[in-house]
Amino acid sequence: MASPILPGTGLGSGLDTGAIVKALVNADKAAKQGQIDRGTATNTASISGIGTLKSLMAAFTKSMTELGSKTNPQFPGFAATSSDVKIATATATNSAVNGNYVVEVKSLATSSKVASAAFAGGTTSAIPTGTLTIKQSGGTFNLDIKAGATLQSVRDSINADASIKGAGISANIVTDSFGSRLVLGSTNTGSGSDISVSGIAGLEIDGNNVVGTAGSPMTAASAGSIGALAVDADVTVDGMSVPSKSNTLDKAISGLTFNLVAKGTTTVTVSANTDGLKASVQKFVDAYNAIANSVTALTKPSLDDDGKPTVPAALTGDALPRSILAAIRGPLSETGAGDKLTVLAQLGITTNQKTGALDFDSTKFTAAMNDKKLGGEVQELFTGNNGLLERMNKAVSSFAETGGILDQRTTSLNKTKTKLTNDQLALDRRIETLTAVLTKKYNDMDTLVGKLKATASNITSMFEAMTAQQKNS
Template sequence: MASPILPGTGLGSGLDTGAIVKALVAADKAAKQGQIDRGTTTNTASISGIGTLKSLLATFQAALKDLGSTTTPQFTGFASTTSDAKIVSATASNSAVAGTYTVVVDKLATSSKVASAAFAGGATSPIAQGTLTISQGGKNYTVDVPAGATLQSVRDSINSQYQASGFSANIVSDSFGSRLVLGSSTTGAGSEIKLSGIAELAIDGTQPMPGTPTATSAGAIGALPQDASYTVDGMKMSGPSNTVSNVSGLSMNLVATGTATITVAGNNDGLKASIQKFVDAYNAVANAVTSLTKPSLDDDGNPTVAAALTGDPLPRSLLAAIRGPLSQTGAGDKLTVLSQLGITTDQKTGALNFDSVKFTAAMNDKKLGGEVQTLFTGTNGLIERMNNVIKPYTDTGGILDTRTTNLNVTKTRLAADQEALDRRVQTLTDVLTKKYNDMDTLVGKLKATASNITSMFEAMSAQQKNS
């Protein structure tokens, strides 16, 4: 509701009652308003700063997860290259030995795929109730086929129960009807698939289907499964899988028949790139904490504008927490601390420095490349320790979540305080305005009375002069 403050000079008193009321209200409001404004400014900056910390730590954790990946290791001491990845690909571990290997792939390991007799009714053909047994390599896998089952439901049951075991069922139709086709990811001689237990689905995977199948034909599709056959530097080898590890520290994946050369060498460049990723990710957090807590300085070095979290102990406690793992001793044999790789902490900024010259010396002269992975991603390695100290801050309901919740509570309270102050100011304005309006009215009446009395005396004086 608009205040009825008089816009200007009082009609009765001639005083600027509106200005008087505004000044009195402003004086009464100033202290509390200043308190609310300062609290709001600090609270808003803190909410923003905590949000920035959350984002930074999420990015840091993502970087640590990538660096600590077990599927794509980032700190392997050796790297392997192949002359033809279409023939053989290879991955070297820390136990590899530098060298060159010639691999000739004569045969790839293959898997079994079988097809049932045809069902003229298609995918919805009824299947007799019973237990279907899938046999492979001495192991049996059973599928309960209930009453009212169809070819399609049997296929779905196999997939839902045994896809994790490497089996894949489908339905393929030809001129005779629909057939259940079952394949396996298991390779090698002796991995033939057999189905038994339900007569119309019985398949002997050791027998190939004839070149010209009939409606009742069932058996293996294509060639029977076989072992891989290959040579490494002229040595004849074979096995049931196309992923082989006959050479110590080297895992090879046979892709196609042919010849390829595998070269294993120290992974200095890869290690350097991975370490730099870690250093950059850490420094992003350390530098951000500094910027969130360090106020702006004038030319004389005196603080002028406070940063979002200036004076707040939380960012410093976080920085101290992530610094802790850096100085802890690792579980390696010769490589136990980061300084051996040329990584040191800048005492002024808290950021990490990475000396590539010292790193190269550690790799070439001290031969520490094979232990870098253990230092970073081994049991209780640096990545694991760093994640452990970060989790209390980033977990749901953790330190940062709790802090954000408390700040939002404060934000709500400040808003309520502002509303209460606004109501109080409005009430005070209304009360003072009414009082000064009443005063002005009274002064106006008194002036009118005085004027009347003066007029009366003047009239009386005039009469006396004329008499």
């Protein structure tokens, strides 16, 4: 007969065997589970913290690169402004001097554009084999035209040739009422830069021959410079003629570069770039403080009302943030290569001893610009040879670069995360097995106790019956 005692109910022994098994299993599991939980919490926080550090590093490096741009200088000592930027713009270097300059653009420098005679067959017109020779400004470029060439394939070959492309020459096809023409243009400007083509019948172009004017309208046989020859820019500065083969004048006035845009007159004013320098210096201070304060925050635990640490920060106790802070602070104390301006303190920039961030005293900065005339040296301090921005980028490169310290730490943390996951799975399997083993043992015990109780009850009943019979006899 099957036992009426159900497994785990304790009906046989009167004990809650399920609760006993659970308590024993939890006691066995507690130490290892606590270790895994603590490790997982620390690992998760560290992964998050390192991810934040990588983002901070990327933003800081981007800021240093933008501030150190050579094509868009952020620390010029002088600023040049044009009264009409539609006529001409100007940029100033640290060798410029204060002043006003009247710039009259009578005509812009132009480039060469030439066209061949028209091919009635269009872009697929056959082109004879041979060597196509293109000449411009003393330069000669030879292109081998093979059998089966068409007007379009010649165009493509010209554009694919690295030496021709490097000289600023490109080709296209224009189809007019007479047919398709090979048209060559150039980025080079100025008198004498006209293009000539020879060597292939039908593609000869005399760059000194002007076609397509009112007095010489285009015909099917017309070939030459379209409309006009290339000319120099005709410019005067304060009434003095300064002809130029390009629309960029960088030798007319020391420390100034003019970029010509259109015909007309404009006045260029050169003055100290105090406001611009102040804005750029503030950008540097802001970028530095953003990373310094954020890195510090990753190591500081939360405090209770009594000022005692409660919840640790993502990287509390980790040496890596301190290494980063030390790296970016190092260049601040190094002496620059300037003449009069060698340290940031001369510009009113000092390190806050309590926070580690930078303080920027605009009053001291203005005095350095106006009284000490240091504006011309700010660019050298920040972006000169081995300047502050270059030293900053070098200081953080080992952390921020691909495969650098932060990437290595991320890899290590991910390996730890995988190990903790595997440890949890192994613990879960062991606990599942232990639970099954203990449950069976206690169920067996409970069933046995139940049977013993039933036997004892039967024996007791027998003795009670015997006693009753004796009393009745």
